[in-house]
Amino acid sequence: MPPSLRRSARHARPVRSHGIVRTRLEEVHASEEPQRRPDVICVAVRFLSGRFHATPWDHHVNEGVPEWPISPWRMLRALTAALYTRCPELDRAVAEATLRKLVVPPLFTLPAASIGHTRHYLSSNTAKRTDAALTIDTFVALNHRDVIHVHWPVDLTDGERRALLMMAHGVSYLGRAESWCEIEVLDEADDRPEPNCAPLSEGGAASGSQSIRVLCPAESMRQADLERTTSSLQREGWNEPPGTRWVLYNRPGDALSPASSAVLATAQRPRPVVAELALGGSVLPLFTDAVLVAEQVRAAALSRHEAPSVTLSGKASDGDRLRDQHRHAHYLPDARGSGKRMSHVLVYAAAGFSGSEQAALARVSFLAQRHNRPTLDVVLSGFGDADDFRDVTPLFGVSTRWRSRTPFVLIRHPRRGQDAPRDQVARELRARGFPTPSEIIPIAGARLLDPSAGDSGVTRWIEFVMTRRGRGHPPGGFGFELVFPESVRGPILLGYGCHYGLGQFEALP
Template identity: 35%
Template structure:
């Protein structure tokens, strides 16, 4: 048996059934087998798994999943939609013309799982390994806002409640079912004769096909597995009403699949995600020297969005307010990142060591842009998870030697026997880090290849009430720990806003 569990952390599943217009406000429920397979193909190519798993392994996995139709165990859901009046330009009288657009989605509890199972299917080890990697990297199913966490189940003892069948009545209970048509792959063996018949019946085998015929032939690959790689836009341009290699199948889902029901809330558990990575775009991107300003804008935008999620209360993990008395830096750090080392901020890591609740992740997902008087930057959630989910993120490095990315400003007033070294040692103890065995000043750091001193960086918070700031000058440092430590390491004044950020020095003993 093969079973795959899907969970939607944002509580929403957006997907329009094939052949339906988005403004019909229909939701593809269950997710069609065709959609699931194409999502796996896209993940394989987008995440670069070809270096580890040869393409024939993927082809074998796709053919195995296409031989039989899956059954589903659908969780309770509610069909909902939002309405948007999209601007269409101005009319002759000066009034703004708008067009009503519906955005339909299924609302699912973030803790509930949808299970797709192939009861008679057993995969060989290499296909199971590939499937596990693809499911782990699968970020969304349906539209991009349909965040998903997927995993293969070693064992599943549940019962499906949605199966392929023409029988509209449950044989066990006699209750009426709700038929729904979804798109699924044909068994791979049926594709070659169908392709030959199609080419012959439509006269596509001529020696000099016309432009229209060439467009159709380009979307009729010889191999079945390649039909899952054809772009939807190419299929539509060629005039296909349904994709080659696909068929429509009737599934019978429970008649109350979209009926609100009173359910027992599952026991709450800490959300596994500690980090959300936001990607910034636009030209020009903000400078790394303005890290504290960009971090403040990101925090403000997140809190504004959180006011419209759930019950409207702002999670302490985002604001840092109303935390228990013994809480110490477990709430969100807003860490601007220059991933390509060109001197400009292209990502923001929102990292909370104590975890980000689902409401916080939903709020971050709703951010579409950041702006101030100096610029506007579109924002996209690149991913979320724990620190291991972002191996290429600069602050999430690992090593013994760490050097400044942004100026460190000591958080307490300096006193005799309580200077920078003593303050850093205290902060490290509070964070569960070993005390550095050596702290060395650094005169300059390079930002995009240009040497910079602390004075070149913005070193003040933009707050209505001026904070007491023990250090206004700042300095760059290199910290050497007695053993390798894992990032992020952000210390000192405004460390939750990008100041005092360190990165590991590559090539040092203990680096990984």
Template identity: 35%
Template sequence: MLRLAIRFLSGSYHATPWGRHVNEGDIEWPPSPWRLCRAFLATGFARLGWATVPPEGRTLIERLAASPPVYHLPPASTGHTRHYMPLYKNVTAKVLDAFAFVGRGEDAVLGITWDVEPTAAERALFEALAARLSYLGRAESWVAAEVTEALPEHLSPCRASECAPGPGYERVALLAPLSAAEYAAFRRERVGGGGAAEQEGPARRGAKAPKKSAASKEAAKLEALYPADLLAALLKSSGDLQRDGWSQPPGSRWLSYWREGDALAKVSTRPTPAARRRAPRQDTALLALSSDTARREVLPRSEDALLCMEVLHAALVRKSDRGDGFGPSPCLTGKDAHHTPLTGHRHAWLLPASLGSEAHFDHVLVHTAMELDERARAALSSVRKIYRKDLCTLVTLVEIGLREDFEQAVPYVRAAKVWTSVLPFVPPRHLKRQGASSLEGQVQAELASRGLPPAERIEVELEGGNYGAASDFWDFWQRRHPGEIRLAGPEAAHEEGSQLPGAQLATRWRHFRSARVLKPEQRPPVAASLGLRLTFAAPVRGPIALGYASHFGLGAMVPAP
């Protein structure tokens, strides 16, 4: 018995079945026996320095070909990327790269077993080939393989059979090699039988027999068309097969394998070992946004973040409502089953993140102060597209876990003493000069309602990138139109943080959407879009989003650079 354990270093497996185009988005899962045998041969030539296949290599491949393997599948789900491949003369073609996402955890292992008894030399060669196997399928499917004595118990078996092993299974056709004896018989039938038929055919029709030289040429062509043996058939390149007109590789056959019906619809929610040690809860998810066009304008602009988050939120709420009378997930709506609003801002914040582009945002961080329930997790993994007017944006779930798991990639969840706005702060109440409704009062109240400590210093952004103290905000606000603005009091010009004459509130925030579109009745009480800088006495961990429509991204802040 030979057992092989394969781990996918990038967490994904990329391969297209024989006879299918890559843009069909089909995935060969599990990898076909034909692909495995060719991968071993390629590894021998590329990594072991073969000039020809050694005798133990020939017998090993023949043993593997004669015994269809049994697969042991880990939980997996499907995904894809779309990109434009350069061809020639600045011509590009759109390529759909579909893949099976397996993950990179300890148990994310594809197991393969062959019921064979190899010799000592064959086993040693098999272990050497497995150790040097670097990818399987397309080149981005990086793997690490090893021969093992045992496989994880949670894996799902997938066997070749003429009928399903039971209900809930689906058939998948995999290309497999014939045995060496079967291929030899197949070749004799096609080459020897084909030549005799051609010699007998003209006699039956009363025609003259072909010349001996012509018959020899035809026989030579026919022999060249069929590889000499099974190994020669496995070594044929795809280009050679297509040039010779083969619709299926010679020496191959289709086998019916049976996998569970949801084999490619399982999103693994197993946390990393570090996450398991910290806590069993999940409160944060990261979604990736992508475009299916050559230009990137389909990705939402930062100025349109509010509208996009409204549309995404509505899609998540719809997906979480299963029509069973329990309604959508409270994690997403902020209301319980009796439609009573939850307190303490515990439901989901949808925060757009620009991890790859400054003008557009390409990810969305979803964070709740409560644990994400099963309905919310299912909704996050099932939303695939959102539409804004006639523009479609593709949505892919990257990961679900704790907010600390995303600290390296997403600035929103880091800890810092100084935080600055990336989306405008819109006051949740009418502004007053002093008291609880002043700018300082509203910001401190927003922090307290989220369980955050009070800010030691609150500053408002001015034109040119400078900041002024929030205590001077009212003078800027009363005379916020372009023109000369002076601070109140003769001593103000000497205070730390006071601005020179002519300073005014930053105008760049006016270009951002600041009013909800899907619920126009919930408009902001005041038309003010401000940039803030908050300084705390000690580092505070995010995310921090304050003010009107903060659960849809407005008022989002990141640590100051």
């Protein structure tokens, strides 16, 4: 597993608890001094995409049974992977001692969640293209802001706590690779909600709850058990991983309730205004072809929407163009990394996307390029607000200085003494509610490869495609650096073709 470092997650709101769980927490260290409250290590797990894809050990993937709560054995294996791949400076002896202490079955605080699934026909890698097997990918769906709290009733030294903190920050997913997550070890001063899922007590399951088997590490667990690969377990014929045990847990009866989670998501989540699509393929398109790719994404999204969409198309029901100050969709190709080739397409609409429009964008899975270029794979990365992408792309930054990233194409031909390129930029800014810049400085081209390079390192504006397919040639393309008297929040999209990737401005430090 290739985990990567992640930033800390925010804590979710407390979830109602079941009385039996509090009793269980007090019983874990019943043998200790009665005056001393046992230490509890609390770990917060947040799934960034709102999905947890994992199949319990004793079930086949096509049975459609999700793992919930997260198996402690799975968490310890993920921490072990982070130890070897992301924490080379960590003392192995201290880290392994920390993992051995976590063999105690933890308690969980589970947020509201539901079950979902997708169906895939996976190729059998034969010459016959239709030779495919149906695979059901079942997952637990929850609000991407909600947090699963894991309470381990153990005492850790300061060194062991630091080791756990470093390993937790090195875990980027749990279960299947698409279950992106952030894991944080909470401080003692942080709020900790009461557990609502705990090992079954001798009195049996509480009223309104259900008993489930959860795979936990055994007291006899060795470090080598955590390091075994799934292929080695299958090759050696193990029906259960060595160093594990099954523990019966008392889980709330409504822990996976479709009705409650659907109402919660509808009531609390506003319409997203940004959708991020990731591009893949053998050869990614050049960023200078932004207009061509933007048109293809728009056409693909409209073809997957069952009814005419004002937001996605930018046209009213009678076919006329909208006059609402550009609140409909902008299709914005984005180049990250080297900057020369497109890696993502951001779809931004100030009006927000409805549920059906979100579904249409999620169904865009490929783009068939023209002129015998290879087909592009498309994957929806997620939806969000403009602020959610501030640290992802400079298009949504906040700054007093902004620079053209794609050419600003004039809306009308300049006339003597009127409608000069600078005047058209200022007019476009006023029409979109931006303040008047104190300076509008012409620049020679886009700095795609090296922002610090001089004029020799820029991509000239004439190298960009500035005409939509089947349309006439616009008056011309220019680039500018804008300086505002106060910070301005992006995106800044101006001029002809601004809904198709032209006229982009990026925030400068």
